[in-house]
Amino acid sequence: MDLTGAICVSVFALALLSLFPINAVARGGDRISFHSGAMNHSNGFLTRHLFEAKEPPFREEITWGYMSNFELEKSIKEFGKRCANISYVYSIGESVQGFPLWVIEISDKPGQKEPEPSFKYIGNVHGDEPVGRELLMRLANWLCDNYMKDPLANLIVEKVHLHILPSMNPDGFALRRRGNANNVDLNRDFPDQFFPINDVESMRQPETIAIMSWLKKKHFTASASLHGGALVANYPWDGSQDKRNKYYACPDDAAFQFMATVYSRSHHNMSLSKEFPGGITNGAFWYPIYGGMQDWNYIHGGCFEITLEISDIKWPKAKELDVLWEHNRMSMLTLISSLVKAGVHGRVFSGETGFPLPASVIVEGINYTVTASSIYGDYHRILAPRGSYKVIASMPGYQTKSTQIQIGDEGVNLDFILNPDESINKEAKPKKGCECNCNCNCEGIGNTKLLQFFKRIHMELYIFAFLILLFLCLLFKRKSILKFSRHNRQYIGAKRSAVV
Incomplete structure (x- = not known):
């Protein structure tokens, strides 16, 4: 196209843009809301600060062989360079004393959005339980060393x-104690479903805030969080309304x-x-805690979390770490892979536009909702195996399917295609796809966004714009033909075994 033709196209586009304001795309809103309340420290077990434990004096020699914080940071950064093809290193915040909370992401497309479970x-979590940080670095290095060699490593990476947040x-x-620099037990610092002990946001620790913000993003x-002092896999609920030691099941008790x-x-x-039949226990049955991270993840983060006690001794000698790694290695790998091998997975689309929908997915009889992602419409629902389930997908403005x-x-694998609810008045009908949700991130659909824009322009405005273009082209005594191409949207992700 020559200069005059380009000018015609540019003027036409500018004329249209000046006539119609473009709405800003809503990106990544909060999925969680909190309400402030009064802090309650009237009962000893509710306090977030620690009492002085009657323990023998700490011997510094037991820390020999463990990575210091600076050695851990160096190890994480070196891992990021050595395994750059499958990893991305980032920080979710800082501790009270300003030390970064480093995370390693491992994937064949690290740092990118995909319709895959995370x-x-x-x-x-507790400063005097360091085995987890050591084992998590071994886990990361094992995946790096065995990718393209071991089927389990390939499954997890791909x-x-x-x-992985090692610490x-x-x-x-660094202080060789359970609590953080403010002597707060971080596993008692999250908002609690039974008691308003942590409802004052300004009282929460920076490490807690970092975790909560992380789950929003x-x-x-x-x-799973790794602890020490016992050998058991602990699952929700961690507390009970009456504070008693009793089995207190959450809605997804079977899945947990x-x-x-x-x-x-x-x-x-x-x-x-x-001590624990089968090596597992319900948290409240073992001993109730309040303000724990595990229950908060499930209630507010849409994340199924369990607490793993992986060493009878909180701070074993460093020479025992290799043995502990071998004892836990397959468990750590198998738990991750179970996300892919179990439950129900799929995507939700609009039958009218083909756009992904951030729909709600529930299972009949289980009072818990999983929300599909706003970018790809993918959902991942953990369910106990060997069972029959009725899965229901719903979205305002659409007909519910099950x-x-x-x-x-x-x-x-189960996809849903939801059709618009024709019983809703057309003028009051919510917009489809990403535009229906202010929390939506519409990355990757720029072309379809442009098509939607032109679709909303009235015929009169088309005629007006055409006259402007015709006038300018005649003025320069040139003719130009504008061609607009529309590309069919391609689905991203694997083909599903069922669509409803």
Whole structure:
């Protein structure tokens, strides 16, 4: 196209843009809301600050062989360089004393959005339980060393986005104590469903705030935190309304028992426990805690989290770390891979526009909702195997759809295509796709956004714009023909086994 033709096209585009304001694309809003309330410290077990424990004096020699915070930071950064093809290193915030909370993401497309489940491991929640941080670095290095060599490593790297936070409490580790630099137990610092102990946002610790913000930004499917002092896989609920030690089941009790059992049975000897049948326990039945990270993840983060006690001794000698790694290695890997191998997975689309929908997905009889992602419309629902489930997808402005599935020992892939609800008045009908949700991130659909824009222009405005273009082209005594091409949208992700 020559200069005059280009001028005609530019003027035409500018004329249209000046006539119609373009709405800003809403990107990444909050998925969680919190309400401030009064802090309650009237009961001793509710306090977030620690009482002085009657323990023998700490011997510094037991820390020999463990990585310091600076050595851990160096190891993480070196890993990021050595395994740059499958990793991305980032920080989610800082501790009280300003130490970065480093995370390693491992995937075949690190740092990118994909319609795949995400899993996170968190270590060193308590400063005096350092085994987790050591084992998580071994896990990252094992995946790097065995990718393209081991089928399990390939599955995790290619089908899951794994995020590893080796140390949530670097200050506590440096101080050789359970709490952080403010002597707050970080596993009692989250908002609680039973008591308003942590409802005052300004009282929360920076490490807690970092975790909560992290879950707002990431769409985690499942998670596990690593602790020490026992050998058991612990699952929700962690507390109860009456504060008693009793089994207090959450809506997804069967799914959580499945997750805990996956870890326990893959472990060297956890499932052989005489104290905990099968090596698993309900948290409230073991001993109730309040303000824990595990329950908050499930309630507010849409993330199925379990708590793993991986060493009877909180701070074993460093020479025992290799043995502990071998005892836990297969459990750590199998728990991640269970996201792909179990439950129901799929995507939700609009039958009218073909756009992904951030729909709600529920299972009949289980009072819990999983929300599909706003970018790809993908959902990942953990369910116990060998069961029959009725899965329901719904979205305001669309007809609800449901289907019955049978889950055996493998997961089920199930897509939903939701059609507009014609019973809703057309003028009051919500917009489709990304425009229906202010929390939506519409990256990757720029072409379809442009088509929507032109679709909303009235015929009169088309005529007006055409006259402007014709006048300018006649003025320069040239003719130009504008061609607009429309490309069919291509679905991203694997082909699903069922569509309803």
